[in-house]
Amino acid sequence: MPNERLRDTLLRNGLTLQQVAEVTDVDPKTVERWITKGRIPYPKHRHKIAAMARESESYLWPDSVSPERKAQTAAAELVSMFPHRNAIPTDLWDRIIGKSEKTIDVLAHAALFLVERPRFTKDLITKAETGAKIRLLFGDPDSGSVRIRGEEEDLGDGTLKARIHNALTYYRPLRNVDGVEIRFHDTTLYNSVFRFDDEMIVNTHAYGLQGAHAPALHLRRLSVGGLFETYAESFEAVWNLAKPAVF
Structure with a gap:
């Protein structure tokens, strides 16, 4: 084959x-x-x-690669685990975002915390201009999955939808930048994924908790590892189902 x-x-x-x-x-x-x-x-x-x-x-x-070796390497791919996303040090985000040169993938509903970083969108433009491929996946504000997640997290009617619209205002300068593609998804968001080249933050989700209060994993890709690849393939699956974002 x-x-x-x-x-x-x-x-x-x-x-x-x-x-x-x-x-x-x-x-x-x-x-x-x-x-x-x-x-x-x-x-x-x-x-x-x-x-x-x-x-x-x-x-x-x-x-x-044997299943045994994959399991051992997967454990080695886990750099650190945080009890909730808010516990991730600022300097870790600064380092992995700053070092990225080739691949930036974001899968979330709003990820408003990213654009609270003053230079985040400007840095994305600079990276795209120097050859990085940037793919951003946000929850479709009008989708059923966003409405249900808002209810599950007890955010109040329309709050998550409003957060997404708020976040998107920061991304408007990226809409016509070569190398940047933005899509909306309508999937059950089991994990938010933030990939910067060969490092990744996976924000797991727990019923009844907002993403900022749920655990997060810091992963570093290894050649024969399977943990990083699992979440990378999950991103691809959602990306292929998503539609171009209009905002």
């Missing part, structure tokens, strides 16, 4: 068969077989390809 993940990753990063062959010191036809026939490269080759493509081995070759 062809390895479509590997094919897509190479195309997305502008990598040719020849470039991969040179890095791994194999014939280009061997690289082609890794893609078209789904052959699994030796570990030393997988490491090099994953590094040059900035993808995890467990994503590119899911069957190449």
